[in-house]
Amino acid sequence: MDKTFHIVTFGCQMNVGDSDWLARALISRGWRQVPEEDAWLFVVNTCSVRDKPEQKVYSELGRLASAYTRGGKGKPGLTAAVGGCVAQQIGRGFFERFPFVRLVFGSDGIAGAPDALDRLADDPGERIALLDFLTAYPEREDVLTLSTPAPVPAFDADAGEPEAVAEGHPAQAFVNIMQGCDNFCAYCIVPYTRGRQKSRAPGAVLAECRTRVEQGAREITLLGQNVNSYGLDSGGANVTGGVGFAGLLRQVAAIPGLLRLRFTTSHPKDIDPAVIRAFGELENLCPALHLPLQAGSDAVLKRMGRKYDRARYLGIVEALRQARPDIALTTDLIVGFPGETEEDFVQTLEMMELVRFESSFSFRYSDRPGVASLRLRPKVPDEVGQERLLRLQSLQNGITKESLKALEGCETDVLLEAPSRRQDEGAHFWRGRDAGGRVVNVRMGTGLSGLDHSGASLCGRMVRARILEAKNHSLLGEEVGLPW
């Protein structure tokens, strides 16, 4: 049997990073990553944060079954593995519903998935579940010395789904610093599906970051459910030797050759003044922060169990803008949380006006199995929630437009990621991001960089661009040279 695989990833950047690691680990064992139609093994890495996550996974598995078994091409021994949050929740239930699913693994179990998949390839009768939670960060085998695998497809059909960036080239790297979460926000399933917070040893984080930079990474994003509480989990101080997130940030920022450093996600209750100061002190720490607000009313924040109020949030914003006046702030918002009144909702609109987020991911609350908010009353009727969501998004669209418009005529450094979908006659456009994380489509060949703008060689190159025009959610620019 030819060991070939194809990975489909739903959800957040942590899932994208997990899929990337799994792909490298399988390749190191002699597996080949191939297009879906050529694969023997399908890995579906799942997310339970958005609406109807189970249904989404069931429909993906159903699609694979009908494409490759019943009336499709017919793929003898079709085999699938399901990982991530939905796998942790449903577990062995997948074996009953989809007989071709032969491995389920949670976020702690992924470290053992490559070995398990080898066993499945050798023994067609075997089924394996890796669902136990561990008490310490499960360090995974080092597969970084491998050349980067093909880009891991990351998608989610939900409108407004946070963009999950596939690691397609080594210039951008995502490095885990922790796993799980201790916060138990009322609406969230993560502490149940990813387990309690487990910080990763700083030495392991730094070693991975250094290797990534040596391999050509220009930008590193440190990942965790709540990076601000790095080292604060039970036993965390022993693992990190007392190093907190601010200390870790400084050590990573000092790696020679690292041009950009980002991190996500931040919980406002845990952000340390030293992390805020770092935005003004560390040159390569990007002026961009995703700081989930969730709601603008203190009463709703309390019911959500967020453990901060609007005054504390606004204080953090003020301190951040003092440290780094050009910082681009983005956020997550939930409307229609149980008990949310029109007055509560208006306070969320007010917060949006006060902070002027550059963009936000906003969602209408819906009950999820297993979360505490399931029991909260009264529920907000769907049509009310939907109407509030539209009002919120319309306000955000206006603010986003204005903030992008203010950048017209400015020059900025853009890290190029891929050829842009926009290709005018006679001009080559490349898509990239500025330090604030904004998408910039750059017309190449107009500047002095001397780069060959027609080929793939521009992936991971940094160019200087002048912003010509603000679009609804992105910027249009032209190359004016190199940044140094």
Ligand code: SF4
């Ligand atoms: S901080 Fe709250 S919302 Fe974020 S992962 Fe933890 S429980 Fe979920």
